[in-house]
Amino acid sequence: MTCEFFAEGDSFVHRLDPRLKLAGAVAFSLFLVFIQQIVTLLLALSGSIALAAFARLDTQLLLKRLSIINFFIIFVCLFLPWTIPGPSIALPVLPDPSINGMKAALALFLKSNAMVLFNIDLLSTSSVFALNHAMAHMKLPTKLINLFFFSWRYLHVLEEEFHNMRRAAFARGFEPTTSFFTYKTYANILGGLFVRSMDRGERVYRAMVCRGFNGTFPLLSHFHLHSRDLLAAAIFLVFLAFLAGMELV
Amino acid sequence: MKTPLIEISRLRFRFPEQHYLFRGLDFTLGYGEKIALCGENGAGKSTLFLNILGLLPFEDGVIRFLGKECRKPNDFVFVRANTGLLFQDPDDQLFCPSVIEDVAFGLMNQGLSQKQAQKKSEEVLERLGISHLAERVPYKLSGGEKRMASLATILAMEPDILLLDEPTTGLSERYRAVLVDALKAYDAKGMVIISHDNHFLDQMADRKVLLKNGEITDFK
Numbered sequence: 001m002t003c004e005f006f007a008e009g010d011s012f013v014h015r016l017d018p019r020l021k022l023a024g025a026v027a028f029s030l031f032l033v034f035i036q037q038i039v040t041l042l043l044a045l046s047g048s049i050a051l052a053a054f055a056r057l058d059t060q061l062l063l064k065r066l067s068i069i070n071f072f073i074i075f076v077c078l079f080l081p082w083t084i085p086g087p088s089i090a091l092p093v094l095p096d097p098s099i100n101g102m103k104a105a106l107a108l109f110l111k112s113n114a115m116v117l118f119n120i121d122l123l124s125t126s127s128v129f130a131l132n133h134a135m136a137h138m139k140l141p142t143k144l145i146n147l148f149f150f151s152w153r154y155l156h157v158l159e160e161e162f163h164n165m166r167r168a169a170f171a172r173g174f175e176p177t178t179s180f181f182t183y184k185t186y187a188n189i190l191g192g193l194f195v196r197s198m199d200r201g202e203r204v205y206r207a208m209v210c211r212g213f214n215g216t217f218p219l220l221s222h223f224h225l226h227s228r229d230l231l232a233a234a235i236f237l238v239f240l241a242f243l244a245g246m247e248l249v
Numbered sequence: 250m251k252t253p254l255i256e257i258s259r260l261r262f263r264f265p266e267q268h269y270l271f272r273g274l275d276f277t278l279g280y281g282e283k284i285a286l287c288g289e290n291g292a293g294k295s296t297l298f299l300n301i302l303g304l305l306p307f308e309d310g311v312i313r314f315l316g317k318e319c320r321k322p323n324d325f326v327f328v329r330a331n332t333g334l335l336f337q338d339p340d341d342q343l344f345c346p347s348v349i350e351d352v353a354f355g356l357m358n359q360g361l362s363q364k365q366a367q368k369k370s371e372e373v374l375e376r377l378g379i380s381h382l383a384e385r386v387p388y389k390l391s392g393g394e395k396r397m398a399s400l401a402t403i404l405a406m407e408p409d410i411l412l413l414d415e416p417t418t419g420l421s422e423r424y425r426a427v428l429v430d431a432l433k434a435y436d437a438k439g440m441v442i443i444s445h446d447n448h449f450l451d452q453m454a455d456r457k458v459l460l461k462n463g464e465i466t467d468f469k
Contacts, residue, residue, distance in 0.1 A: 129346035129386075150344070156388065157340060203341040206304045210334050211406065212358030220350045220363060 005065070006057050006124040013055035014125045017229045018134035021122040024236055028118050031240055032111055038103065040247045041110035047239055048117035055125050065120060066113065073112050077105035128152045137223060142216055149217075154204070158197050165189045251280040252316040254410055254439040255301060260310035262293075262300055270296060271463045273310070278410070283440040285454035287468055292460045294443045295337055298412045302329050330359075333408035337415050337443075339395035343387035348398045349374070351387055355406040373405040378427050392419030400428065409438040417446045429453065 008014075013021075035041055052062060081097030084104055088096035123131060132149045136142075169185055176182045255278040263269040270293040278284060288294050299305040301312060303325025312319045314328045336342045345351035352370035353363075361369065374380040379397050382390060387398060396419055403411065411432075417425055429452055432440070444450055450457065457468035 132346065153344060153388075200341065203336065203338065204344055206299065207334075207336055207342045208344065208354075209304065210302060210329055210332075211355035211402065212330065213354075214358065218354065218357030218363075218366075220353045220357070220367060222363075 004124070004127055005061055006055070006120070007127045009056060009125060011055045011125070012228065012232075013051065013121060015228065016122075016125075016232055017223050017225055018126040018130040019137055019223055020225070020229050020233060021126055022131060022134045022138065024233075025119045025122045027240070028236075029115050031243070032115050035111065035243065035247055036107065037247050038106060038110065040243055041107055041114060043246060044243055045110050045114040045117070047243075048114045048121060051121040052117060055121050057121070057125075062117075062120065066116065069112065069116050070109075073109060077109050080105040080108065133219060134223065136217065136219055146217065150204075154197070154200060157200065158193060161196055162189065162193050165192055253313070254278045254280060254282075254315060255441075256311075256313040256316075257301070258311050258313075260300065260307055260312070262296065262305070262307040262310075269463060271300075271307075271310075274460075274463055274465060276458070276465045278439045278441060280438060283437075283453055283455045284442070285450040285457040285468070286441050286443045286460060286465075287450075287457055288460035293463065294460055295414050297460065298334055298414060298441075298443070301412065302332060302334060331408055332410045332412060333403035333406060335399055335403050335411070335413045335416055337418075339392070339399040340388065342399040342402060343395060345387065347384050348379070348387055348390070348401070349383040351398065352401045352405045355402060359406060370401075370405055373401045377401050377404070377431055378424075393421050393424050396420055397424055397428070400431070404431065404435060411435070411437045411440045413440065413442045413444075415444055416442065417444060417449045425449070 032041075032044060035044065081101035082095060084098050084101035086098040086100035088098045089102075090096055126134070128149075132145060132152075135145045135148070166189060169189065174185060176186075255276070257274060257276040260271045260274040260276075261269060262271045262274075274297070276297070286294050286297070296305060300307050301314075303319065303322060306322070312328075315331070317324070317327065319325050319328055343351050345354055349367070349370050352373060353366040356366040356369055357363070371380065371383065374383055377397050377400065379394065379401065382394055382398060385394075387395065390398060396416065400416065413432075416428060416432075420428060429449070432453060440453070442450060442453055458465050459468040
């Protein structure tokens, strides 16, 4: 399913209430923003790794997902030691990197990985539908929820249409090269996709209006908190308190 | 004589910067009538449905629904509340996380409680022989299953009038038979069907009309 790489599973984490997972992910991300100590960040990352292991996520796929984020982070981290002033270490060939810059780069790397991994652990172990419902139950703005849901709902339709159009081109002997014709063909496909998505949006809206849509999505199913959710919440709060204690020491 | 369900006179409509699709179209759906709307591709059959429901504003003419003239966008809320439109592409019609929620969507908009909507949705799915699809994600269904689920979303709302746009496309023989039975059993006050499936039209429609060159005439 589009964007739902880890949603299927029967681990303890998978079975948690999506509302709790959403709240936990937001709280942990906000908490990490204020953490500066490398040791605390290392512990936070360890917690995220432990949670991933607990959720029995596919390690290879997880690393693949993390590598996408780290591709950008590492670029920033590489430059920080030479852009933040402070006492430096002498290097034979390169200019001397600052110790403060190196610390900042390490902190950034640990913080972003801990945050992303924790979010993957919690959010990707629920289906998008469940998260959508969770957001609705948590009284987030309706427009935001609808935007999120419809973006996801029709992403795969557009993806499918893109592949159909691409296949149609290939079926007629199209071979992508670095020629102007190739760029033009892809531009046509993307243009067509854009027009189709606009049309699709119009048609879906009409279908909704036909069935009395008035701006809000009625919810048919509801969540219930179980004892395992309360246990998870308690463990999470203890972990946050421990990290806060480590930071203040 | 009962008031016609839908009465269209001198309807003029065109898409922006295009030729007129309807240059004064007249059409009447009488009480209890089941009409097959035939015509070439691009003749404007689906567009006419959208005009009737006020989803595509027309330039000129009059649409009367149960005798009530509809001109302003708000007038058509009443039309839509009493009419079920089955879209040509089920992917347009099914937008909820699961089939049951899609069926319940219209019911809850009608003001039914969660329990009532759930119960009624289950009944309709059962009647159409697709109760096993209730918890399935709509876009992962086959073409025929999507079509049946779309029909369920319409029938659940119990509209007086049905506007069906290519209802048999992609249906297997089994689902086609279920569809015919369900439509025959459904107590619609009126029905307009667009289809290129002549056998289906012969089974369902009392009369056929032809939409050609922006006008509707009796099909010969």
